[in-house]
Amino acid sequence: MPRGWKFRRTNGGVTAAKGFSAAGVPCGIKVRKNAPDLGLILSDRTCSVAGVFTTSSAAAAPVRWCREVVRRGAARALVVNSGNANACTGERGERDAAAMAIATAGELGLDPAEVCVCSTGIIGRPLPVEKVVAGIIDAAETLLPDEAAAHAFARAIMTTDTAEKTIAVRAVIGGKVVAVGGSAKGAGMICPDMATLLSFVTTDAAVSPAMLRRAVRFAADASFNRITVDGDTSTNDSLLVLANGAAGNRRIERAGAAFDQLAAALEFVCIHLAKMIVRDGEGATKFVEVRVRTAATQKDAATVARAVANSPLVKCAINGCDPNWGRIISAAASCGARFHPARAVLHIGGKLAFKKGLAARTPIADLEAAMKHKDIEIDLALGLGKADATVWTCDLSRGYVAINADYHT
Amino acid sequence: MPRGWKFRRTNGGVTAAKGFSAAGVPCGIKVRKNAPDLGLILSDRTCSVAGVFTTSSAAAAPVRWCREVVRRGAARALVVNSGNANACTGERGERDAAAMAIATAGELGLDPAEVCVCSTGIIGRPLPVEKVVAGIIDAAETLLPDEAAAHAFARAIMTTDTAEKTIAVRAVIGGKVVAVGGSAKGAGMICPDMATLLSFVTTDAAVSPAMLRRAVRFAADASFNRITVDGDTSTNDSLLVLANGAAGNRRIERAGAAFDQLAAALEFVCIHLAKMIVRDGEGATKFVEVRVRTAATQKDAATVARAVANSPLVKCAINGCDPNWGRIISAAASCGARFHPARAVLHIGGKLAFKKGLAARTPIADLEAAMKHKDIEIDLALGLGKADATVWTCDLSRGYVAINADYHT
Secondary structure (H helix, E strand, O other): OOOOOOOEEOOOOOOOOOOEEEEEEOOOOOOOOOOOOEEEEEEEEEEEEEEEEOOOOOOOHHHHHHHHHHHHOEEEEEEEEEEEOOOOOHHHHHHHHHHHHHHHHHHHOOOHHHEEEEEEEEOOOOOOHHHHHHHHHHHHHHOEOOHHHHHHHHHHOOOOOOOOEEEEEEEEEOOEEEEEEEEEEOOOOOOOOOOOOEEEEEEOOOEOHHHHHHHHHHHHHOOHHHEEOOOOOOOOOEEEEEEOOOOOOOOEOOOOHHHHHHHHHHHHHHHHHHHHHHHOOOOOOOEEEEEEEEEOOHHHHHHHHHHHHHOHHHHHHHHOOOOOHHHHHHHHHOOOOOOOHHHOEEEEOOEEEEEOOEEOOOOHHHHHHHHOOOEEEEEEEOOOOOEEEEEEEEOOOHHHHHHHHHOOO | OOOOOOOEEOOOOOOOOOOEEEEEEOOOOOOOOOOOOEEEEEEEEEEEEEEEEOOOOOOOHHHHHHHHHHHHOEEEEEEEEEEEOOOOOHHHHHHHHHHHHHHHHHHHOOOHHHEEEEEEEEOOOOOOHHHHHHHHHHHHHHOEOOHHHHHHHHHHOOOOOOOOEEEEEEEEEOOEEEEEEEEEEOOOOOOOOOOOOEEEEEEOOOEOHHHHHHHHHHHHHHOHHHEEOOOOOOOOOEEEEEEOOOOOOOOEOOOOHHHHHHHHHHHHHHHHHHHHHHHOOOOOOOEEEEEEEEEOOHHHHHHHHHHHHHOHHHHHHHHOOOOOHHHHHHHHHOOOOOOOHHHOEEEEOOEEEEEOOEEOOOOHHHHHHHHOOOEEEEEEEOOOOOEEEEEEEEOOOHHHHHHHHHOOO
């Protein structure tokens, strides 16, 4: 896919695209009074739907429900609660996820099979389904196609997030203006049993479910699959994309310029949301881009990038603004990928730190200055091939430990 | 190998076995004045030698030197410096490692090929080889076969360790009393570029290099390969075992009762040293045993145990005394091993926390009480087969971040 496309930012998140309305209301799951914890999205016509879900073998009940909806490829609505993940909840959890779809369908006059269901929050507690159903009724009554509704939705899906995560862009596809917008939540991959990564994107592009699935897979690989806060994967991680065709472009049924343009817009939106999640990582004080270049294989490049990004020692060094290249080289050397120190070249914040087996002669003060920035680039060329991989992460701070040690179930 | 053998503890570490003398002296690498940083062990006769080394592809120069000594199978002496790892030091590092062996051999009248060389400390700085050689001369003059010398050696190999790690036991093998003793260092797998895992064990058992190699492999798998502080592997990790035959037992050349007894004693010593390393983990406030049982395969059991033991979220929960079983189940479910929540049973500190897909009815106060102990047992039965694995780890504390963020190169 060509890189470097620019997109015009626009207002609204999940309601930027024509034909979508949204709502976010409090339903009483979250302890804090009147905190919004139920979100709803409705399309005025049937959407193609595609999704990417957690690989956890303890996938939550709503994830299993959504996989079925996505397999069929068509949806009209999406309902989300925060504060309770409906994970590790057994058969009752399955029934509760279905009940959310049935209640939403009942309020909106839809088939439950057209309703995506998501949950995020504490694991292992039964969903307070009466509160959720009451919230669905409230939300259905307040659905609006405007920007305020998109923000209400974005706030309703937050858990330990400290900031709302929303973006929308416009692109011209097949001569028609198409909008792609979305919101995400997540602060650790899992945090105090109250997080997970959820991301919802809507577009008014017309696209077949098969081609949407392909575009979503590309977008996820370039965005959410490249971030790590603490290396943990949740029971509920989900990315869902709804495309309703209201823009009136010729329906995208195969590869070509229109598909590329839609895929690029989706990727842009997903990368933006993914980076917002890392910046809001639990306790994060730095945003780190780990670029691994010239690896022998794509798999090696990704393995090294992840090993560096997940190393607690590297993350602590970044927190302390310490240009500790020994930890980066050591993480790369011990992750199982092909790595020869004698061929490797490491730059930190654009400054040469290590070259072909030895410390560089760059003055330590220059490296220290590079580490003081809020955004840090770690660029490691392996000199073994042509494969590259980039991972985004944050530092590991006392704040992370405080959030995750002091929280109590 | 039969389990449950008990061994009589005895005094001395690396000098508990007959024919070994040791020394530990300051040579000026460590910044703190007069801190011992050079250790030496000498056997009065040729030893069988075996070792296990880091899998890092950036293995330090001394590791490469030792691999050659171990390949030949015979050694007389072992020299170690702390404060500088002689890692990522290129060809000069190779020469410096050889210089340590040559200086030791010269002082003691040996062949350099019989001298094991180890280094631990900061990565990427040239070894101050004149200081090290002066230290070797000092140490050679103070070699003694007594307990005080063993402790001097143990202190000389420490870096960020807060406590010396030494043990020795006696066993009767083939009618002869045999001693096995050793010392280790290590506080994070790598910590402030100043750590690594080094462990040195001596015995007066008579054993062929091939059978010693086999016993050492068993012992390492049961001990050092089962611990994790932060999941990172160092450039210098080494376990070296010297067996000089001074006990006068019939030389162990094949499998049988004598081999089993020696292997068990080695395993006992290595497990003890490994657990001391975890207890002294950087910032550690808890000792955690993660037992995974009834996994489908040995590999699955080990993968799950490591995933739970390395999860920052699980480690933070333990730090905060939070019986957060959701994080344990989630770590197990997302590590790639076969795992079905509906079959899993989790006990924390002997209390049932999760059973077959659902939270247990154990009162939360009971689980919380179990988490308040200094030693925590996490026992996860997968219900999928017969394979078990145990990993020892510690919690993740603000102290860990402080040590690793505030240290500066």
